[in-house]
Amino acid sequence: MRALPLSKVYQLLEPGPVVLLTTARKRRANVMAMSWHMMIEFEPPQVACVVSTNDYSFAALRSTGECVIAVPARKLASKVADVGNSSGRDIDKFEAFGLTKLPASRVAPPLIADCFANLECKVTDMRLVSKYNLFILEVLKAWIDPAQKNPKTIHHRGYGTFAVDGEIIRFKSRMR
């Protein structure tokens, strides 16, 4: 994994891919699939996300205030579906689905080696957690796997259907 400048983090999440969210509590790591996330600031990068009270990860995220957002490419799609269809209450999903943990540098939850990007995050605002389960995160450290060239991300349309990145188009832009 190679460090990614924090100024480029938004380019990973702005397109809206499904991500994997890792947490750790009482020395046990867990992972969930998440699509309800968005950038809210470029640099330092801040992210808003919804983690439901129904998710086993909720308690760990709220109590530890730490997580890793890992971005999977197309080749991990079936594992992402498996992660989304199971709960850390019942199984160790890393072991069950063959996902490889790596230690993070700034937080306790693990990176996922199989993902092409990993973002180490801390919770910075919980004002909207009680009403919407909405957490505000700051990205402290970002990693990219240089071995995964031009990864295609996957975008959840509901009920296990995903759109994979296809054609890439470019326009002159004044936008960041």
Place this chain on the structure above:
Amino acid sequence: MRALPLSKVYQLLEPGPVVLLTTARKRRANVMAMSWHMMIEFEPPQVACVVSTNDYSFAALRSTGECVIAVPARKLASKVADVGNSSGRDIDKFEAFGLTKLPASRVAPPLIADCFANLECKVTDMRLVSKYNLFILEVLKAWIDPAQKNPKTIHHRGYGTFAVDGEIIRFKSRMR
């Protein structure tokens, strides 16, 4: 335009497409491109989004509390880039880029006839506006254009580069 059940709205935004946001103030409509949005509740559908104080739409959204989220398909990509590269301070973007306004049923901002889906929204929570420019919206009414079959959406990667939906893959799912 045909009414879309509110229970299906999340399937439009969860994949993370670029959308167009319309507002109206003093009888003048405006439109901006927006990628920083996410679902936060299924039904009634609620959406969080970031509209910057730099955006001309900010004042209209904050003062009127109403907007329309319109979802463009691939064929509108160059117009989406044009909308993102210009400001309602300077021009009437509907006229400049040939986007067709339609009256909405529940809010003053217009639908965009060229888009395959339109969501009429009201602002329901502004607690995080001052700190993050983050608005909470409720979708009051949703429309879909049945003439646009299997629309491919576009996902902004920064600086005018977009990934277009490609392959669609399906897995058995317990997820909604």
